[in-house]
Amino acid sequence: MLRRKLADRLFTFFCIASAALALIPLLSMLYTIVSKGLSVISLQFLTQLPAPPGEGGGFGNAIQGSFIVVGIASAIGIPLGVAAGMYLAEFPNTKLSRAVSFTADVLTGVPSIITGIFAYAIIVVNFGGFSALAGGVALATMMIPFIVRTTEEAMKLVPWELREASLALGAPRWRTTLQVVLSTARFGIITGTLLTVARIAGETAPLLFTAFSNRFWFEGVMQPVATLPVMIYTYAISPFDEWHAQAWGGALVLVGMILTLNILVRVAAGRRW
Amino acid sequence: MRQSLPSGKRLRGEPASPDILFQAALAVLAALSVLALAALLLLVLLRDSLPAITAFGFDFLLSTEWNPVAGEFGALPFIYGTIVSSLLALVIGVPLSLGIAVYLAEIAPAKVRAVLTPVIELLAAIPSVIIGLWGIFVLAPFVREHLAEPLMEHAGFLPIFSGPAYGYSVLTASLVLAIMIIPIISSISREAILAVPRLQKEGALALGATRFEMLMSVVLPYARGAIFGAVMLGLGRAIGETMAVTMVIGNSPKLFTSLLHPGYTMAAVIANEFTEATEDLYLAALIEIGLILFLISMLVNVLARLITRRYRRVAGGV
Numbered sequence A: 001m002l003r004r005k006l007a008d009r010l011f012t013f014f015c016i017a018s019a020a021l022a023l024i025p026l027l028s029m030l031y032t033i034v035s036k037g038l039s040v041i042s043l044q045f046l047t048q049l050p051a052p053p054g055e056g057g058g059f060g061n062a063i064q065g066s067f068i069v070v071g072i073a074s075a076i077g078i079p080l081g082v083a084a085g086m087y088l089a090e091f092p093n094t095k096l097s098r099a100v101s102f103t104a105d106v107l108t109g110v111p112s113i114i115t116g117i118f119a120y121a122i123i124v125v126n127f128g129g130f131s132a133l134a135g136g137v138a139l140a141t142m143m144i145p146f147i148v149r150t151t152e153e154a155m156k157l158v159p160w161e162l163r164e165a166s167l168a169l170g171a172p173r174w175r176t177t178l179q180v181v182l183s184t185a186r187f188g189i190i191t192g193t194l195l196t197v198a199r200i201a202g203e204t205a206p207l208l209f210t211a212f213s214n215r216f217w218f219e220g221v222m223q224p225v226a227t228l229p230v231m232i233y234t235y236a237i238s239p240f241d242e243w244h245a246q247a248w249g250g251a252l253v254l255v256g257m258i259l260t261l262n263i264l265v266r267v268a269a270g271r272r273w
Numbered sequence B: 001m002r003q004s005l006p007s008g009k010r011l012r013g014e015p016a017s018p019d020i021l022f023q024a025a026l027a028v029l030a031a032l033s034v035l036a037l038a039a040l041l042l043l044v045l046l047r048d049s050l051p052a053i054t055a056f057g058f059d060f061l062l063s064t065e066w067n068p069v070a071g072e073f074g075a076l077p078f079i080y081g082t083i084v085s086s087l088l089a090l091v092i093g094v095p096l097s098l099g100i101a102v103y104l105a106e107i108a109p110a111k112v113r114a115v116l117t118p119v120i121e122l123l124a125a126i127p128s129v130i131i132g133l134w135g136i137f138v139l140a141p142f143v144r145e146h147l148a149e150p151l152m153e154h155a156g157f158l159p160i161f162s163g164p165a166y167g168y169s170v171l172t173a174s175l176v177l178a179i180m181i182i183p184i185i186s187s188i189s190r191e192a193i194l195a196v197p198r199l200q201k202e203g204a205l206a207l208g209a210t211r212f213e214m215l216m217s218v219v220l221p222y223a224r225g226a227i228f229g230a231v232m233l234g235l236g237r238a239i240g241e242t243m244a245v246t247m248v249i250g251n252s253p254k255l256f257t258s259l260l261h262p263g264y265t266m267a268a269v270i271a272n273e274f275t276e277a278t279e280d281l282y283l284a285a286l287i288e289i290g291l292i293l294f295l296i297s298m299l300v301n302v303l304a305r306l307i308t309r310r311y312r313r314v315a316g317g318v
Helices: A002-039 A043-047 A060-090 A095-107 A112-124 A132-154 A162-169 A173-201 A228-236 A241-272 B018-056 B074-105 B110-125 B127-157 B169-194 B197-208 B209-238 B242-247 B266-276 B280-317
Strands: none
Touching: A002 A241, A002 B074, A002 B110, A002 B127, A002 B169, A002 B209, A043 A060, A043 A241, A043 B018, A060 A095, A060 A132, A060 A173, A060 A241, A060 B018, A095 A132, A095 A241, A095 B018, A095 B280, A112 A132, A112 B018, A112 B209, A112 B266, A112 B280, A132 B018, A162 A173, A162 B110, A173 A241, A173 B242, A228 A241, A228 B127, A241 B074, A241 B127, A241 B242, B018 B242, B018 B280, B074 B110, B074 B169, B074 B209, B074 B266, B074 B280, B127 B169, B127 B242, B127 B266, B169 B209, B169 B242, B197 B209, B209 B280
């Protein structure tokens, strides 16, 4: 009896210790980002172009570039992903549907660097060099499977009776899907889409050799563009202390935006459901 | 409840109705954005790695020489580094993840659970470049001083802990990977534990089992499949992770034996050298590494999906 109880106690202790241990890196990360980042962030840091070490400068163009590249990715990825997810939810018993569903599942596991090679091969090589568009395509490739999944799941939550009621009232199939099912599921789709956007906004690897980097403000969709994650990476591995400090400032901006979006979405979703 | 609506079959001679056009349009978009994308990914990787495949053949996988200047390209150090760092991440991360899952599902008081569950999942939302930044300036110095040096002193007779002890090492990379896969494995496992019918758990407890025995005898057999799937998903994530690993593993293409030494991974070498690869063969070699990485991680992911789908079906049929 004693041995059984002892085993139980030890196991319970192990579980509590695991949970505590997992919090340490998270707290350490948040603490370092905030404490090192706050001292760097200023109006100048947020609005100026990067400068050589010793001359200050900021991450303004990288913040601008991140919004542009993520915007391009969303413009490509969201419509395609929602359409595919809609097909999976509304026509689940076709062969195509099963194939698409399984492939989308598997594509969620494509390493992010691979989407970079993909966009390099089809955009950078064919359209004259690194560009914001190539970065957008790389991120869209990452996005699509997640958007497909989230749309499919949200639309499958809509009861079949609702579709039947709409059809019984004489609405054609396409109106039922677009006006009844899609609008009932829109909250779930928007939630999942925002979480996906938050996820890809922090991606670095797909941008390294697609969007590349730039010391200047945005110069056009077909030109290389600076982004926050790539800038943080470049500054982090540089040999200059001042650049390291600025990398922490960039980290605070990026993590601040991503976590705010995450928390807002989760709070909104929690209240609704 | 019917799981699908009749799809309008067209009668002979009847013009295509808007509904049929609608279904066809969605089908085309679905096929294009998922199936064609997957096929194109594979084709592009194959096409662009062809020069390296024809030049080196099967030796590419077994050669340890990586010397771009001399035109020698072998992928073994990177494949080896990816596999070792990912498996070590599982060794560290899986027990902790399962402990967290059990704690959140069975032990924690409701209030703690409500706070801790989203907080641990928040860890998954932190971009990998930020984890890498933290890895460079916080974790790597900590590992060198408080983990690698003591390990070398006290267990240095083991080849895997032989010195000298570096901060940028396979051990640091595996710790970073473990931190990144813990939210994935623990959240799926927690859901699997919660999905076990309460009556079965209560039955075991009523028969006098301790919580540990109840988990082993009732929960584990039931949740085993989902947990195994979760571990495979975590492995897939670890294999493909790029930035955080690149920033802390030391990037040295050698077949290391000591975990305290630097290594290199497939994803890391692509990230580091792709823009430097001006020669066609160099670029093709990097893309072939990408192809190998793609195939390995797809294999792991397909296995993970098949396992979780099979068990979901079994569990659904009970």
